[in-house]
Amino acid sequence: xxxxxxxxxxxxxxxxxxxxxxxxxxxxxxxxxxxxxxxxxxxxxxxxxxxxxxxxxxxxxxxxxxxxxxxxxxxxxxxxxxxxxxxxxxxxxxxxxxxxxxxxxxxxxxxxxxxxxxxxxxxxxxxxxxxxxxxxxxxxxxxxxxxxxxxxxxxxxxxxxxxxxxxxxxxxxxxxxxxxxxxxxxxxxxxxxxxxxxxxxxxxxxxxxxxxxxxxxxxxxxxxxxxxxxxxxxxxxxxxxxxxxxxxxxxxxxxxxxxxxxxxxxxxxxxxxxxxxxxxxxxxxxxxxxxxxxxxxxxxxxxxxxxxxxxxxxxxxxxxxxxxxxxxxxxxxxxxxxxxxxxxxxxxxxxxxxxxxxxxxxxxxxxxxxxxxxxxxxxxxxxxxxxxxxxxxxxxxxxxxxxxxxxxxxxxxxxxxxxxxxxxxxxxxxxxxxxxxxxxxxxxxxxxxxxxxxxxxxxxxxxxxxxxxxxxxxxxxxxxxxxxxxxxxxxxxxxxxxxxxxxxxxxxxxxxxxxxxxxxxxxxxxxxx
Numbered sequence: 001x002x003x004x005x006x007x008x009x010x011x012x013x014x015x016x017x018x019x020x021x022x023x024x025x026x027x028x029x030x031x032x033x034x035x036x037x038x039x040x041x042x043x044x045x046x047x048x049x050x051x052x053x054x055x056x057x058x059x060x061x062x063x064x065x066x067x068x069x070x071x072x073x074x075x076x077x078x079x080x081x082x083x084x085x086x087x088x089x090x091x092x093x094x095x096x097x098x099x100x101x102x103x104x105x106x107x108x109x110x111x112x113x114x115x116x117x118x119x120x121x122x123x124x125x126x127x128x129x130x131x132x133x134x135x136x137x138x139x140x141x142x143x144x145x146x147x148x149x150x151x152x153x154x155x156x157x158x159x160x161x162x163x164x165x166x167x168x169x170x171x172x173x174x175x176x177x178x179x180x181x182x183x184x185x186x187x188x189x190x191x192x193x194x195x196x197x198x199x200x201x202x203x204x205x206x207x208x209x210x211x212x213x214x215x216x217x218x219x220x221x222x223x224x225x226x227x228x229x230x231x232x233x234x235x236x237x238x239x240x241x242x243x244x245x246x247x248x249x250x251x252x253x254x255x256x257x258x259x260x261x262x263x264x265x266x267x268x269x270x271x272x273x274x275x276x277x278x279x280x281x282x283x284x285x286x287x288x289x290x291x292x293x294x295x296x297x298x299x300x301x302x303x304x305x306x307x308x309x310x311x312x313x314x315x316x317x318x319x320x321x322x323x324x325x326x327x328x329x330x331x332x333x334x335x336x337x338x339x340x341x342x343x344x345x346x347x348x349x350x351x352x353x354x355x356x357x358x359x360x361x362x363x364x365x366x367x368x369x370x371x372x373x374x375x376x377x378x379x380x381x382x383x384x385x386x387x388x389x390x391x392x393x394x395x396x397x398x399x400x401x402x403x404x405x406x407x408x409x410x411x412x413x414x415x416x417x418x419x420x421x422x423x424x425x426x427x428x429x430x431x432x433x434x435x436x437x438x439x440x441x442x443x444x445x446x447x448x449x450x451x452x453x454x455x456x457x458x459x460x461x462x463x464x465x466x467x468x469x470x471x472x473x474x475x476x477x478x479x480x481x482x483x484x485x486x487x488x489x490x491x492x493x494x495x496x497x498x499x500x501x502x503x504x505x506x507x508x509x510x511x512x513x514x515x516x517x518x519x520x521x522x523x524x525x526x527x528x529x
Contacts, residue, residue, distance in 0.1 A: 018199060019141045023150055025195045026134040029097060031164070032188050033127045036104070039169035039181045040066065042313045044299075045306045046178045047116070050462060054178055061113040063231050063427045066299070068117045070420040071223050072124030073131070079216050080129040089137050090200050094193055096129025101189035108179035123182075137200060152332040152389045167321070170314025212265060218258035223417065226251030230424040233432075274410065282507035283391040286347060287411060288418030289500035290387050293358055293493040294380075295419035296426025300486050301361075305373075307457045308366055308479050322374050326381025327388075334389035343390050348505040350386030353379055355497035361490035365483055387500075394508070422493075430489045437481030441474060457482040 047065070050056040057065065084092040103122030110116035142150045172180040229247030233239040263272050275281045305316045337346045357380040364373065395411045438460055460478040464471030 019146075019150075022141050022200055023138065023153060025192065025199050026138055027153070028188070028192045028195065029093065029130050030134050032097070032100065032185055032192060033130050035165045035168070035188075036069075036123065036127075036182070036185060039165040039172075039184070042166045042169035042302060042317050043173060043178055043181045044302055046173055046313060047113075055110065055113050055116060057113040057116070060231050060431070061117070063299075063423055064117050065113065065120050066295075066423050067227055067231070067420050068121040069124040069127070070417075070423070071220065071227060072121045073128045076125065076128035076216065076220070079212070082212075084129070089140075090196065092129050093134065093137070093200070094196055096126045097189050097193050097196070098126070100126030100130060101186050102126075104182045104185035104189070108181075108183040110179070141201065148335045148338075148389075148393045149332070151392050152335050164324075166317030167314070168317070170312065170317035173313040212262075215258060215262055215265065218254055218261060222251050222254035222258055223420070224251070225254060227420055227424045230421070230428050233428055278507045279394060279509060282503050283394040284410065284414045286351065286387060286391050286500050286504045286508075287395070288414040289496055289503075290351070290354065290384060291415050291418040292422035292425070293354065293497045293500075294384065294422065296422035297358055297361065297490060297493050299423055299427055300430050300489055303457055303482065304364070304486055307461060308482060309370075319370070319373065320377060322378035323381040326378045327385045330382050330385035331389050334386045335393070337386065338390050338393075342509065343394060344505060344508040347387050347390050347508055348501050350383045350390075351497050351501035351504060353383030354387065355494045355501060357383060358490050358497055359494035362487040362494075364486070366479055391504075422496075426489050426493055429492050430485050433485035433488045434481050437484050438478060441477040441481075 044057075044062050044065075047054045048057050048062055080092065080096070100123055103119055103124075103126055107116055107119035107123060110119055138150055168184065169181045172184060225247050229244050229249075229251060232247060233241065233244040236244065238244065259272070275284075301320075302316060305311045305319055306313065311319065334346065334350075357376050360372075360376045364376075392411060434457065442460075457478050460481075461475055464475040464478065
């Protein structure tokens with residue numbers, strides 16, 4: 001009688017032995033990309049301050065400084081994933097880190113908001129080649145049974161970055177100029193590249209797809225037009241303006257053309273057939289909506305803590321620790337709840353908790369005990385952790401192992417698109433509600449400065465500061481108008497998260513069904529017996 005043969009190991013033994021060290025290097029690379037956005041969230045108030053302290057960026061320029069990165073990132077992710085599958089993921093990962101480091105150094109010494117926006121786009125170009133490659137390498141150095149655990153730890157790395165970013169940013173802004181929040185990326189990039197060259201094996205798809213330049217151009221152009229229209233509408237507080245309508249309509253038309261082209265192409269950037277799988281589609285939608293809500297809320301939370309409550313950048317970073325701590329605690333353990341209750345229950349509950357915490361922002365005012373905000377942040381992070389880990393596993397295991405770069409790119413594309421639209425849409429809701437609330441109080445100002453003063457709370461406070469004692473009533477009105485705008489925006493974010501909860505409750509399975517790959521493995525074992 002022969003004993004059952006063990007399933008054949010797909011990962012080479014030498015790679016298998018150092019898989020956890022490789023995961024550490026991949027998380028360091030991920031840390032840089034996520035760290036940058038979380039640092040910037042703390043620095044946006046400083047950058048909005050007039051020179052020499054900051055760049056005097058308006059709220060719309062701040063939104064573009066964030067979205068220039070995320071739009072280039074999102075628009076190129078899938079092409080970057082295909083290039084990694086074709087050229088080798090290690091080569092693409094190292095190249096992306098180098099470009100990201102150069103963009104960071106240039107951004108640090110920007111002389112104007114326009115320069116900062118341009119260099120942030122360069123950083124997005126580099127990041128687009130880093131993010132999908134990290135998950136693709138992970139899928140190729142871990143056996144299938146260890147992948148959920150590895151992805152959980154990888155997702156926990158996002159929480160670590162969210163924790164380190166604001167605190168690091170706060171420390172830097174307390175002691176150095178605003179550009180230091182970008183310059184800090186350079187030594188981390190140098191360390192990550194050195195470890196990458198030493199430890200990480202290369203891998204590629206034996207049958208890579210062809211690059212789709214038409215799809216790339218259409219997707220980037222469509223997203224930029226759409227986001228421009230949304231941000232411009234918030235800036236003008238008028239979504240019926242012809243420029244706004246033309247940009248939004250043009251963006252939607254270009255994105256529709258992108259879908260048509262992709263369906264007809266034999267080498268599409270995004271294989272639309274993937275979306276025929278309702279489980280895969282629901283997971284993609286869930287991750288996009290989570291980041292839509294989260295990025296929009298993070299954008300206004302910094303102004304709440306610094307402009308309304310008067311906390312420093314460092315104190316703001318420390319206040320965000322519970323959000324990061326919850327992700328670090330729960331992301332690696334979320335798979336245990338999935339094993340017990342299934343994807344549907346775990347992810348739906350996570351989104352409902354996230355929606356409730358976003359709605360809780362609508363109860364905060366200028367003197368709410370700060371521990372209430374801390375509880376909200378902690379529960380928000382817990383909710384996110386129970387969404388990100390399960391849906392990341394669903395997405396990554398929905399496609400064959402050889403297509404790991406494509407699966408990772410799809411996940412991150414929709415994550416970044418969701419985040420960019422969240423900042424654009426919720427940022428515009430915030431801007432419109434704020435302008436409507438403060439407009440009546442700007443009547444005493446000279447006509448030439450009224451529009452600029454009403455665009456954001458920072459702009460209003462800057463004018464109030466110049467007026468001295470006469471500006472105190474204007475500063476108080478700015479706080480009231482901002483709190484009202486924050487409440488409105490938070491409820492919009494909560495509504496979006498609830499839409500996500502409904503989607504996953506309807507379409508995700510209670511238990512992850514055995515995939516084709518699992519069945520093939522079982523058949524191989526049976527044949528060996």
